[in-house]
Amino acid sequence: VLFAASLSAAAAASADNCPLFHPPCAPCKNAGFLQKNNSLDEKNRIASSFRDRQTPKNQLSCENSDREARYRRTETDFSNLFARDLLPAKNGEEPTMQFLLEVxxxxxxxxxxxxxxxxxxxxxxxxxxxxxxxxxxNLELSDQPESLEQILVDCRDTLKYGVRTGHPRFFNQLSSGLDIIGLAGEWLTSTANTNMFTYEIAPVFVLMEQLTLKKMREMIGWPNGEGDGLFSPGGAISNMYSVMVARYKYFPEVKTKGMSAAPRLVLFTSEHSHYSITKAGAALGFGKENVILLSTDERGRVIPADLEAKIISVKQKGYHPLFVNATAGTTVYGAFDPINEIADICEKYNLWLHVDGAWGGGLLMSRQHRHKLNGVERANSVTWNPHKMMGVPLQCSAILVREKGILQGCNSMCAGYLFQPDKQYDVTYDTGDKAIQCGRHVDIFKFWLMWKAKGTTGFEEHIDRCLELSEYLYNKIKDREGYEMVFEGQPQHTNVCFWYIPPGLRDMPPGDERRERLHKVAPKIKAMMMESGTTMVGYQPQGNKVNFFRMVVSNHAVTRSDIDFLIDEIERLGNDL
Amino acid sequence: VLFAASLSAAAAASADNCPLFHPPCAPCKNAGFLQKNNSLDEKNRIASSFRDRQTPKNQLSCENSDREARYRRTETDFSNLFARDLLPAKNGEEPTMQFLLEVxxxxxxxxxxxxxxxxxxxxxxxxxxxxxxxxxxNLELSDQPESLEQILVDCRDTLKYGVRTGHPRFFNQLSSGLDIIGLAGEWLTSTANTNMFTYEIAPVFVLMEQLTLKKMREMIGWPNGEGDGLFSPGGAISNMYSVMVARYKYFPEVKTKGMSAAPRLVLFTSEHSHYSITKAGAALGFGKENVILLSTDERGRVIPADLEAKIISVKQKGYHPLFVNATAGTTVYGAFDPINEIADICEKYNLWLHVDGAWGGGLLMSRQHRHKLNGVERANSVTWNPHKMMGVPLQCSAILVREKGILQGCNSMCAGYLFQPDKQYDVTYDTGDKAIQCGRHVDIFKFWLMWKAKGTTGFEEHIDRCLELSEYLYNKIKDREGYEMVFEGQPQHTNVCFWYIPPGLRDMPPGDERRERLHKVAPKIKAMMMESGTTMVGYQPQGNKVNFFRMVVSNHAVTRSDIDFLIDEIERLGNDL
Structure with missing residues (x-):
């Protein structure tokens, strides 16, 4: 209510002194009026506008006018204010409020x-x-403090020279968009400034996490949403958890004795999968060469027969096949591995099945698209990043595990000095010992708040809409002159992969020279896009395919006109290459 | 400037209609006036106050009055607004601004x-x-969206039922306090909503991280601040990095071939150190039993001779001593291991030296206290969490490594589809392949902004002040009736560890019964503190010592009166136990 109160008092104040009140003019709005070289006139104007913003507590009547005298320019000129003048400083409340309102x-x-x-x-x-x-x-740090005026300039400039990842024409990453509810949630999270490791200091957030994870497990299809899980700092760490838990399930003695207590363990994942599975293999002591890459079809989906053949081959060598990762939505092609067929093989050979749905997990919210993850309920663990397809602000990634207790068993160190058993509340709500982190950022609140605000149906609409837009793009370019699709047929996810062939290359015969020239097209167009600042889209090579564009849509601000704009821009910039 | 503009227009508007303007009354401020059961009168008042808050663009003169007509109650009543009405919705700008201002x-x-x-x-x-x-x-999530009114209620309630970790009487964790500049920085970070993995999408933040890490390495004392580093999701992960990098330095083939390519590797850390070293040992495939705990003196500091004896013993068994962790500021006692003496032994036997300064690293900013980390410049890697002693909002933890390139060597997977070499800028600024994460939260900005705003000297004052306060507490209770110190002498850090002995136990002879009763005192007092909500302080057992209080100060809002309050409160609550 403070803010409404502030406004009412500001309004009341200005009822008395409207002639003194100068709204900022357009030029100084654009020029960053807090720059140090402000003229005195500008400073006066700023000071008067801040003065009018003030509200003493308990003086909220319209008729109150003596209050006005409390606020003088010296109190509101940020060039003479420093961090030390803010709360908890004596009389720090007013400058604090002013500063935060300016931010x-x-x-x-x-x-x-x-x-x-x-x-x-x-x-x-x-x-x-x-x-x-x-x-x-100036990015350099110094021994002496800067004024709050400079701090505000720095805030403006940090945003000015950054990248607007929420802009409707930013298509560069799987995570894009700026959800207003999620943003509010993240602001609140920052203000609460607490830590997920115990119920004691994060009671509400810990419960929100439990309820939300249960809801996610229900959407996966595990009976009654039973199981376990955590929010972790990103999909790579979530995938790492899955490998750790799989190892603990089959070889719990590794926790105590190390990898030498187990036979040579082998992990399987597709050649199109995210590199984090291999990274986990390297970090956790399996070794990169014990992460075997599976062949895929032309659409980037694992070929189940290849998995089975490789499992048999590994067993013949005397190694132990432990874990299969099936990707639900690969990074580049957006491919969904056939989970049911992979699950059959995992059951036959007794392997842990993990589904990396970091990118594609969101499709579980859509009745129209969730069939692409058919079989996910047979997985032992699932990675699902709401910060990607569901538009939740970064970071928000969940690792979900079907078997209850196994995260705790795998990771607990029973540190009595952090997780006391003799508390007055039910300490099973303390999650810290399940994690590889100690302190853990509160990633749940923004997601919980978005779910409340949009409902499951809101996420469904968001996802269906993004997929429709990518279908629109696919239909637009699939037969268009100057475009070649990287793979045939309609994409499974929002990923549309294509080459733009500049007019000068269109008549070239296939061969190395054309390949070399085509390889340079996407980087050149991308560099020009960035320099003109109009749009951003990703590109990469894949296997023996030269650089191509990978278009993705996860931002709910995107419309067909933005898709059209991207194509126009590619053609404008690439026409002369 | 938007906000000043909004205010000026609101003020101008109310100059015309001051009689319509009702400031919120005290009762509805306390009752949460956005509850669904608002009376119509209340809703009218709310609506009118929001109406007055509106500002159309380019209509900023004091005399403007027709603008007022644009805003009617139906547009500003949050009970009829939903997430779908916010940006990017058509006409979504006004409700978005209203909603964010309300938040x-x-x-x-x-x-x-x-x-x-x-x-x-x-x-x-x-x-x-x-x-x-x-x-x-209601924490439950549903299929249908909730109104923005309910979302705002949920925000209020989330804070209401949470824990004020910035309150001057919250002493429960090593991380406490609410720094206003840091908070502003975190709000901005959330708004920018980007990711640290490439310069491409986080140009400013990537450079801020580089400059800040260099500055931290200079404070450690590495020549010219050379070396490498990353901000990671907390001290446990930073410590995990140190173990990974040490292993890569001595046995790079483990990355490819797994732990079986190395001899049995042994890590050393003190029995008072943070459990994350052992956790890393378990996770990375060393095994808990290959993490050897070092004995400490009565103040919780590693005994160097014990380290040397254990290294020799391990070598005699044919194992390979790899890594020593020296803690700079233990979790419970706040002890600083003797780094120079440990470094001598590491050099003699060719071991990697890591300094876990998650808690104590901040003392490097203080000319008065940095001697406690003497020898830190000899470390191969250092963990340092600005989110603890330096009051930076959660999370902010750095892993710093003396040898350049080794983080990259250890962790890179060269994922061409994410880190393209053929960009138009210097891609050595892309940090993603150094990390075990893929996406990485922007933890740098709040810290950079605080450093700008406070200067190095501001951090120094903060740290000196916290240590003074803990000296004040120590002097106050060391000879006070009813208190026993857990260890003799003035603490090295802000940790003050003590038993409160209720009057009924003071005359009891030493023995099991007294121990058992004393063990229950701290948990009981803590439970009562939490139920009365007056203050929070941690307790734990340690080794054979029964539960005692661990008081720490890292919040710059704390004064001597708060220390006095804590002691009064312990005595008030514990008097009858």
Whole structure:
């Protein structure tokens, strides 16, 4: 209610002194009026506008006017205020509120511009340019404090030289968009500034996490949503958890004795899968060469027969096949591995089945698309990143495990000094000992709040819409002159992979020269896009395929016009290559 | 400038209609005026106050009055607004701004109360109570969306039933306090919503991270601040990195071939050290039993001779001593291991030296206290969590490595589809392949901004002040009736460990019965503290010592009066036990 109160008092105050009140003019709005070289006039204007923002407590009547005298320019000029003047400083409340409101102004302005297609996606500079220092923006740290005025300038400049990942024409990552509810949730999380390891200091967040994980397990299809899980710092760590838990399930003695207590253990994952499975293999002591890559079909989906053949081959060598990762939504092609067929093989040979749904897990929220993950309920563990397809702010990744207690068994160290058993509440709610982290960031609240605000149906609409948009793109370019699709047929996820062939290459015969030239097209177009700041889309090679564009849609601000814009832009920039 | 503009227009508007303007009354401020059962009168008042908050763009003159007509109650009543009405919805800008300003109101109100000693630290409820649902606060998720009014209620209630970790009387964790600059930084980070893995999408943050890590390495004392590092999701993961990098340095083939390519590797860490070293040993395939705990003196510091003896013993068994962790600031006692003496032994036997300064690293910022880490410049790697002693919001933990390139060598998988070499900028700024994460949260900005705002000297003052306060506590209780110190002499860090002996136990002879009763005192007092909500402090047993209180200070809002309050409260609650 504070804010409404502040406004009412500000309004009351200005009823008395409206002539003194100068709204900021357009030029100084654009020029960053808090720059150190403000003229005195500008400073006066700023000071008066902040003065009017003030509200003493318990003085909320319209007629109150003596209050006004409390606020003088010296109190509201940020160039004379420093961090030490803010709370908990004596009389720090007013400058604190002023400062936070000013920050809020910067942020809401940024939010508005993010959705405004007339703004750039980015204002590109090379590292050396930013390091040398842009006007008024110096990244170096010093011994002495800077004024709050400079801090506010730094906040503006940080956003100015950054990338608007929520812009409707930012297509560069699997995570994009700026969800307003999620943003509010993340602001609240920052303000609460607590830690997930015990119920004691995060009672509400710990319960939200439990309820949300249960709901996710229900969507996976595990009976009654039973099982376990955690939010972790990203899909790579979630995948790492799955490997750790699989090892603990089959060879619990490794926890105590190390890898030498087990036979040579082998993990399987597709050649199109995310590199984090191999990274986990290297980190956890399996070794990269014991992570065997499975062949895929032309659409990037694991060939089950190849899995079975490789399991048999490994067993013949005397090694122990432990774990299979099936990807639900690969990074580049957006392919969904055939989970049921893989699950049959895992059951036959007694392997742990993990489904990496970091990217594709969100499709479980859609009645229309969830069939792409058929069989996921047979998995032993699932990675699912709401921060990707579901538009939750970064970071928000869940590892879900079907067997209850196994996360605890795998990771607990029973540190009595952190997790006391003799508390007055039910300490099974303390999650810290299940994690490989000690402190753990609160990633749940924004997601929980979005789920409340959108409902399951809201997520479903979001996902269906993104997939429709990518279908629109696919239909638009699949037969268009100058485009070649990387794989045939409609994509399974929002990933649309294609080459743009500039006019100068269209008549070239296939061969190395054409390949070499085509390989350079996407990087060149991308560099020009970034320099003009109009849009961003990813590219990469894959296997023996030269660089191609990978278009993805996960931002709910995107419309067909943005898809059209991207294609126009590629053609505009690539026409002369 | 948006916000000032909004205010000026609101002020201008109310100059015309001040009689319509009702500030919220005290009762509805306390009752949560956004509850669903608002009376119509209340809703009218709310609607009118929001209406006055509106500002159309480019209509900023004091005389403008027709603008007012644009905002009617139906547009500003959150009970009829839903997430789908916010941006990117058509005409979504106004409700978005209103909603975010309302959230901001909730948050700034929370910030003000956090520093207000007349508020409680927490409003304790058992898990089952919160799960059953408090009035108007239901944690369950549903298929259908909730109104924004309910979402705002949920935000208020989430804070209401949480724990004020920034309250001057919250002493429960090593991380406490609510730094206003850090908070602003975290809000901005959430709004920017990007990811640290490439310069491409986080140009400013990537450079800030590099500069800040260099500065930290300079403070450690590595020549020219050379070396490498990353911010990671907490001290446990930072410590895990140190073990991985040590293994890669001595046995790089483990990355490819797994642990079977190396001899039996042994890690050493003190019995007082954080459990994350042992956890890393278990996770990375060394096995818990190959993490050898070192004996400490009565103050909790490693005895170097014990380290050397254990290294020799391990070698005699044919195992390979790999890694020593020296703790700079243990979790319970706040002890600093003698780094120089440990470094001598590491050099003699060719072991990797890691310093876990998660808790004590901040003392490097203080000319008065940095000697406690003498020898840290000889370490091969250092963990340092600015989110602990330096008051940076959670999470902010750095792993710093003296040898450049080794993080990359250890962790890179060269995923061409994520880290393209053919970009237009210097791709050595892409950090993703150094990390075990793929996406990585932006933890740097809040810390960078605080450093700018406080300067190195500001951190120094903060640290000196916290240590003074703990000296004050130590001097106050060391000879006070009813207190026993857990170890003799002035603590090295802010940790003050003590038993409170209730009057009924003071005359009991030493023995099992007294121990058993004393063991229950701290948990009982803690439970009563939490139920009364007045303060929070940690307790735990350690070795053969029964439960004792561990007091720590890292919050810059704490004063001597808060220390006095804690002692009074312990005595008030514990008097009759």
């Amino acid at each position: 809020m102004d910067i942020l809401t302005n940024y939010v508005r511009k993010t959705f405004d297609r007339s703004t750039k996606v980015l204002d590109f500079h090379h590292p050396h340019q930013l390091l040398e220092g842009m006007e008024g923006f | 901001m109101d909730i948050l700034t109100n929370y910030v003000r109360k956090t520093f207000d000693r007349s508020t409680k630290v927490l409003d304790f409820h058992h898990p089952h109570q919160l799960l059953e649902g408090m009035e108007g606060f």
